[in-house]
Amino acid sequence: MVGIYRSRFLSLVIVILFTTMVQVFVWVAFSSLYLPDPSTSHSLNTDRMDRDKECKCPTRDPESETCAPPKTEEVGRDEGDREQRMDIDDDRDYLEGLGVLKDSQHYLLVALVLSGPDSKSRERRDTIRETWKTYSNPTEEPAILVLFVMGTFELSAPQLESVTHENQQHHDLVLLPNLKESYYNLTLKVLQAFVWADQNLRFSYLLKCDDDSFVMLHQIADELSERTSTQSYYWGFFDGRATPKKGGKYIEKEWFLCDRYLPYALGGGYVVSADLVHKVALMSDGVRLYNNEDTSLGVWLSPFRAERRHDSRFDTEFKSRGCRNNYLVTHKQSPGEMRTKHELLQSKGMICEQETAVRKAYEYNWLVEPSKCCQRK
Numbered sequence: 115m116v117g118i119y120r121s122r123f124l125s126l127v128i129v130i131l132f133t134t135m136v137q138v139f140v141w142v143a144f145s146s147l148y149l150p151d152p153s154t155s156h157s158l159n160t161d162r163m164d165r166d167k168e169c170k171c172p173t174r175d176p177e178s179e180t181c182a183p184p185k186t187e188e189v190g191r192d193e194g195d196r197e198q199r200m201d202i203d204d205d206r207d208y209l210e211g212l213g214v215l216k217d218s219q220h221y222l223l224v225a226l227v228l229s230g231p232d233s234k235s236r237e238r239r240d241t242i243r244e245t246w247k248t249y250s251n252p253t254e255e256p257a258i259l260v261l262f263v264m265g266t267f268e269l270s271a272p273q274l275e276s277v278t279h280e281n282q283q284h285h286d287l288v289l290l291p292n293l294k295e296s297y298y299n300l301t302l303k304v305l306q307a308f309v310w311a312d313q314n315l316r317f318s319y320l321l322k323c324d325d326d327s328f329v330m331l332h333q334i335a336d337e338l339s340e341r342t343s344t345q346s347y348y349w350g351f352f353d354g355r356a357t358p359k360k361g362g363k364y365i366e367k368e369w370f371l372c373d374r375y376l377p378y379a380l381g382g383g384y385v386v387s388a389d390l391v392h393k394v395a396l397m398s399d400g401v402r403l404y405n406n407e408d409t410s411l412g413v414w415l416s417p418f419r420a421e422r423r424h425d426s427r428f429d430t431e432f433k434s435r436g437c438r439n440n441y442l443v444t445h446k447q448s449p450g451e452m453r454t455k456h457e458l459l460q461s462k463g464m465i466c467e468q469e470t471a472v473r474k475a476y477e478y479n480w481l482v483e484p485s486k487c488c489q490r491k
């Protein structure tokens with residue numbers, strides 16, 4: 115009896131020893147395969163050793179716990195390339211999710227519609243999808259792409275789920291993960307949207323508008339395609355005499371350049387050529403963010419040679435000037451008004467049953483001081 119137990123005990127020990135050896139062997143083999151190559155561990159790694167390895171930095175800054183820029187040029191190029199590759203791969207996945215990448219198509223016009231995660235904005239997006247967005251066709255000439263932009267930083271789980279679901283349906287959302295939706299972040303939102311477009315899309319012109327703007331997409335695209343040069347173009351309804359607010363909701367604390375804002379196109383809708391978008395993207399790290407996002411763009415673009423084309427067919431002030439059939443953009447439209455315009459456009463080829471004028475427009479006089487630029491007559 116005792117002999118049987120001993121031999122069973124011995125074989126158990128042998129089995130345990132064997133499996134342990136196998137485990138150790140497998141572990142060693144796999145860790146030698148994967149661990150030493152930092153390019154496969156992603157930057158989400160928070161372990162200090164991994165981070166050191168990943169950044170390969172002899173000069174890790176102990177204060178900020180981040181990697182100081184590598185000293186030698188060779189390491190720098192290597193790391194930079196890798197980071198860039200990762201970014202491109204991430205963006206590629208994301209863009210394929212959007213359904214816009216495909217053959218890295220070139221768009222004549224990309225419309226970025228600033229929108230939000232709330233249900234009212236959702237209704238506006240759906241209205242735009244059923245109305246003026248139907249005039250965009252990414253694959254036919256002129257190639258036009260319409261995308262809605264919103265920040266997703268600190269969104270609630272249900273909001274994020276709803277937005278994700280919406281994007282799976284429509285593939286037309288640009289979700290900015292580092293942007294918290296808030297009135298005081300609008301300028302940052304425009305800036306990030308410009309940077310995103312510059313890095314991810316090939317296009318000639320960008321139209322920025324709001325989700326309560328009715329846009330005559332095909333007409334804008336037609337006029338753009340007739341231009342001989344696509345360079346340095348800033349097209350909209352300009353203001354050069356606006357004074358920064360000294361108090362209230364729209365208070366402008368950062369402004370110090372002069373008594374008035376610099377000339378800028380009003381935000382209900384304007385067009386900027388891709389080269390100017392690129393210049394803004396290049397400066398994006400260092401530019402001052404004013405409270406007013408439209409003003410901010412005017413300032414960012416102020417040093418650059420560009421054709422600033424004032425056009426009163428952009429009805430883009432804080433309230434609509436009325437209805438005119440030649441309007442390219444009509445701001446402050448309710449979903450109902452958008453549908454009415456769309457139906458008229460489809461049935462009669464016009465957006466106003468009867469033209470109305472609530473307030474006058476002005477022509478911008480570039481030959482006088484900006485404070486006298488904009489006389490309504």
Ligand SMILES: *[C@@H]1O[C@H](CO)[C@@H](O)[C@H](O)[C@H]1NC(C)=O
Pocket residue numbers: 267292293294295296298299
């Ligand atoms: C703006 O966005 C940033 C980053 O998303 C966030 O940390 C900040 O609180 C936001 N600012 C406001 C005023 O909401």
